Amino acid sequence: MRHHTTFRQLEIFESIARLSSFTRASEELYLTQPTVSMQMKKLTDIVGSPLVEQVGKKVLLTEDGRELAQATREIFAILDRYTMSVAQRRGLEKGKLKLMAITTASYFAPRLLGEFAKLHPGIDVSLRVTNKEQVLASMADNLDDLYLLGQPPDEIEVVATPIMDNPIVVLAAPGHPLAKEKHIPLARLAQEPWVMREAGSGTRKAIERLFREQGLEIRPRLELGSNEAIKQAILAGLGISALSCHALTLHQPGQFAVLDAEAFPIQRHWYAAYPAGRQISVVARAFLDFLLTQSSETACSPGGGAACCGEGCGK
Numbered sequence: 645m646r647h648h649t650t651f652r653q654l655e656i657f658e659s660i661a662r663l664s665s666f667t668r669a670s671e672e673l674y675l676t677q678p679t680v681s682m683q684m685k686k687l688t689d690i691v692g693s694p695l696v697e698q699v700g701k702k703v704l705l706t707e708d709g710r711e712l713a714q715a716t717r718e719i720f721a722i723l724d725r726y727t728m729s730v731a732q733r734r735g736l737e738k739g740k741l742k743l744m745a746i747t748t749a750s751y752f753a754p755r756l757l758g759e760f761a762k763l764h765p766g767i768d769v770s771l772r773v774t775n776k777e778q779v780l781a782s783m784a785d786n787l788d789d790l791y792l793l794g795q796p797p798d799e800i801e802v803v804a805t806p807i808m809d810n811p812i813v814v815l816a817a818p819g820h821p822l823a824k825e826k827h828i829p830l831a832r833l834a835q836e837p838w839v840m841r842e843a844g845s846g847t848r849k850a851i852e853r854l855f856r857e858q859g860l861e862i863r864p865r866l867e868l869g870s871n872e873a874i875k876q877a878i879l880a881g882l883g884i885s886a887l888s889c890h891a892l893t894l895h896q897p898g899q900f901a902v903l904d905a906e907a908f909p910i911q912r913h914w915y916a917a918y919p920a921g922r923q924i925s926v927v928a929r930a931f932l933d934f935l936l937t938q939s940s941e942t943a944c945s946p947g948g949g950a951a952c953c954g955e956g957c958g959k
């Protein structure tokens with residue numbers, strides 16, 4: 645039988661078996677009924693015994709028919725897997741990856757994207773780093789393949805995968821009086837002048853939430869729209885702040901004092917997300933898998949290493 649049966653016949657048979665009807669199978673396959681009947685007759689002749697029987701309006705499978713239906717499903721599944729793996733190889737040889745990252749993710753996103761691009765030189769990569777509002781707008785319009793952010797948005801339904809830790813640590817200038825203290829209470833920190841990120845920043849929200857939970861409030865002395873500006877202000881002695889450990893990635897040990905403060909580091913995560921309805925591309929899926937294999941190596945190790953972040957950093 646193997647030498648005579650055609651894929652067309654198996655396809656027709658599979659459709660009849662699934663839909664229990666010659667008419668619906670012919671509609672599904674855009675064939676005329678006589679073609680379907682003729683191909684089924686040929687298939688039956690090759691097998692040498694009936695595959696279906698008509699019961700009222702329904703077409704039921706005989707025992708031989710059920711066995712063939714099972715074999716057909718297996719053949720088609722093998723072919724599907726083959727087609728998918730070819731597409732995957734092609735997709736990774738040549739394709740596009742559009743990423744969008746929220747501000748603070750700029751400390752690690754370019755490096756990871758660079759490493760991925762080296763592994764897949766045929767892929768065109770692009771990365772936009774922007775604020776939360778624009779990330780949400782781009783997500784709503786389904787513009788980019790993947791989004792790297794510190795908190796899956798409430799406003800849009802997304803599929804979000806945690807890709808690495810994002811500890812938030814309290815920073816001061818190295819000579820700051822609190823730099824030598826241990827277990828600094830939050831109430832004490834709240835008395836300090838703070839340099840804060842802009843309203844809407846995920847980092848800022850996490851800090852404010854922690855203090856609010858303790859019935860405390862911090863009053864920003866200075867509000868700055870970037871982590872880099874905040875670091876400059878800290879070094880200029882304008883106040884203390886709390887930033888993602890990743891914001892210290894390229895700094896020398898000891899350049900900042902990481903305060904040993906109660907309830908810090910705040911343990912957050914970085915997420916890779918995409919809108920729930922989006923079918924993500926082969927390339928985006930490969931990048932997501934790549935991120936997951938890289939996450940342990942990207943654990944926060946700023947200039948000061950674990951000592952810089954204090955206990956719990958990068959765990």
Ligand code: PGA
Nearest residue numbers: 747748794795845846847
């Ligand atoms: P952000 O970082 O503070 O730059 O918004 C994102 C986040 O941590 O949620």
